[in-house]
Amino acid sequence: MNILDQIVxxxxxxxxxxxxxxxxxELEAYPHFSRQPLVFKDFLLDAQRSGIIAEFKRRSPSKxxxxxxxxxAAVTQAYAQAGASALSVLTDTDFFGGKAxxxxxxRAANQIPILRKDFMIDEYQILEAKAWGADIILLIASILSxxxxxxxxxxxxxxxxxxxxxxxxxxxxxxxxxPNVNAIGVNNRNLGDFTVDIQTSFDLVSHIPDxxxxxxxxxxxxxxxxxxxxxxxxxxxxxxENFMKxxxxxxxxxxxxKHL
Numbered sequence: 518m519n520i521l522d523q524i525v526x527x528x529x530x531x532x533x534x535x536x537x538x539x540x541x542x543e544l545e546a547y548p549h550f551s552r553q554p555l556v557f558k559d560f561l562l563d564a565q566r567s568g569i570i571a572e573f574k575r576r577s578p579s580k581x582x583x584x585x586x587x588x589x590a591a592v593t594q595a596y597a598q599a600g601a602s603a604l605s606v607l608t609d610t611d612f613f614g615g616k617a618x619x620x621x622x623x624r625a626a627n628q629i630p631i632l633r634k635d636f637m638i639d640e641y642q643i644l645e646a647k648a649w650g651a652d653i654i655l656l657i658a659s660i661l662s663x664x665x666x667x668x669x670x671x672x673x674x675x676x677x678x679x680x681x682x683x684x685x686x687x688x689x690x691x692x693x694x695x696p697n698v699n700a701i702g703v704n705n706r707n708l709g710d711f712t713v714d715i716q717t718s719f720d721l722v723s724h725i726p727d728x729x730x731x732x733x734x735x736x737x738x739x740x741x742x743x744x745x746x747x748x749x750x751x752x753x754x755x756x757x758e759n760f761m762k763x764x765x766x767x768x769x770x771x772x773x774x775k776h777l
Contacts, residue, residue, distance in 0.1 A: 520578050521708045524612055525660050528636050531610075536641055547648035554652040555630040557679035557699060560602045561730055561753050567774050568743070570632065570732065571596035572605035572757025573623065573766075575614035579711035582614075584761045589619045590626040595767020596760075600774050603630040603653065605755060617649055624650030632681060636660060643673045653679040656698065658689035659708060670697030683734065685717070690724055700730035702755065705737075715742060722749050740776035 518526070544550060560566060573589050573596075576582045593604050606623050607615030615634075623631055633651035637643065638660060646654050654673050656666050670680045674697060682698040684690040685707065694701065703718045703725075713736035725731050732753035733746050743754050760766040760773070 519709050520612075520711075521660060524578075524609070524636050525638065527611055528609075528638060532639050532641055535645070541641070541644060544644045544648040549624065549650040550644075550648045552650065554647070554677045554679065555628075557603060557630050557653050557681075558730060560630050561700075563602065565600075566602040567600040567777055568747070568751075568753050569596075569601050569770065569774070570603045570605050570753055570755040571599075571601040571760060571770055572607070572634065572755060573619060574605075574607045574634075574757045574761050577758070578612050579706075580758065580762075583758060584766070585614075587761065587766060589622045592761075592766045593623040594626045596770055597627050597629050599767065599771040601629065601770065602753065603632060605632040605634045605757065606651075608633055608635045608649075617645070620646075620649045620651060630679065637669060638665075640669065640672050643669065643676065643678065646673075647676050647678060651678065653681055653700075655702075656680060656682050656693075657708075658682060658684045658693040661693070663692045663695070666693045667695045667697050670695065673697075674699075681732065684721070687721060687724060690721060694726070694729075698729065700732055700753070701725045702732040702734045702753075704734045706735040718746060718751065719749060722751065725750075740773060743777060 606620045607613040630652040632653040633646040673680050680698040681700045683702045703721050705715050705717045706713045715736045718733040731751045733751045734755040738759045760769040763769040
């Protein structure tokens with residue numbers, strides 16, 4: 518069982534537990550559930566912003582502890598002020614050290630779109646995302662069938678949420694792409710062995726239809742890489758570890774953006 522299998526197995530247990538604690542009706546009564554989510558595209562294509570989706574991440578299975586002291590409200594506000602187009606907030610606890618409260622605190626502190634970064638396999642998690650104040654959900658092609666991508670994507674869009682489909686190769690892209698997603702994210706990290714290769718983004722960009730936002734994820738550590746990705750058609754760039762591994766993630770993104 519690779520790490521992705523372990524995460525999905527644990528996620529099923531988490532979802533069952535969550536459903537027993539908080540009913541759908543209770544989620545629908547959360548204040549944010551009636552809030553109109555922000556439109557991802559409006560912020561990602563805003564020329565005044567950087568195109569960066571800045572991630573708040575405490576740790577990961579591949580790197581271990583990345584930043585155990587950062588304050589989610591302070592860091593995400595600094596990201597937004599530096600020109601981030603959106604925020605990504607990890608809510609997986611066991612493998613990434615995230616929690617629902619992180620997303621809720623980021624929402625309270627910011628007025629740009631927030632991605633609930635998690636391993637989404639059930640409609641209940643999408644209801645949670647809406648209730649907690651997310652604007653975007655992530656669907657990972659490698660853990661979902663094409664039918665599940667279409668079903669979960671439709672469910673999310675009907676709630677007003679934006680849908681980011683993450684793929685790792687051409688096979689996943691061609692099998693899973695559908696009208697029920699708004700953006701295609703090419704993850705340059707192999708989730709099986711955690712190796713990274715930015716070439717993955719360059720190889721796949723021409724296969725992504727132009728009606729979808731195009732996002733490159735992981736393995737981006739310098740502004741020149743973003744310029745090169747923009748030149749081939751990418752609109753967005755998900756960066757987390759590069760900022761979070763510093764003592765001051767807010768200053769790190771500010772310095773990074775100055776060179777774009």
